[in-house]
Amino acid sequence: MSAIVYAQEQTLGAEDYIAVVGSTYMAERRPVGNVERVRRILTGSNMIVTARQDGKIVGVLRGISDGEWVCYVADLAVHPEHQGKGIGTGLLRKCKDLLGPGMGIVLVAYPEAVEYYRKIGMGEMPAFYFDREIRT
Template sequence: MDIKYSFDDKPTAKQVIELYDNCGLPRPTRDKERIQKMFDNSNLIVTAWHEDLLVGVSRSITDWVWSCYLADLAVRQEYKKAGIGKKLIQLTKERVGEQSMVLLLSVPTAMEYYPKVGFVKQESSFILNRADWQ
């Protein structure tokens, strides 16, 4: 399987919505405008493509010298276990460099995944929740 990774090929909101719905990532996929803004306001996006099909994405916000918040990591169901998520994380880390940490908030279903790809679980996070979006 030939997967192309890119920092330049930006997906459309429609492609992102289809990917997120396919893999079960809980995002406001019924709000195309909000999804578009999420991508427009992110400054590090890595995509994975199988021909013209968006099969994975890593969407981050970073200052490039201290921290990188990995906001979304999504891989199409039928492409899971092919190393795509791990490669998206690797490319994200390579792009931000050694000075920057990569941190994330995991969805409950991915709690077992992140330690397998090198993340260390932390007990020191806090959150002010957003308004309900569903």
């Protein structure tokens, strides 16, 4: 197997996004059955970083940034067959490199992922949100 290649990929297709996110616990929390909505989600995201091995997508980070102060990471997912290999950390590192030293990264972690973010040294803060009424 070859090395993981990380890249900003603003033209990521819905099918690749769904292949990764749909294979994780996040599948029930994202509209992976609604390809058109996923396309609109990707179009509205100005920071998409992928991890590929031999051209096949194995991880994705999707964020929204003001380009100057902060990037809100909406999704960070690694295909289950590739978890535990540092790919999630690699996606965050590539995102941080692309953003530069003047930018912060913020995300809201699902309970399943809290320990991972603690382990990689991210700081913690409370978060608040209004949930959506339409989930598909």
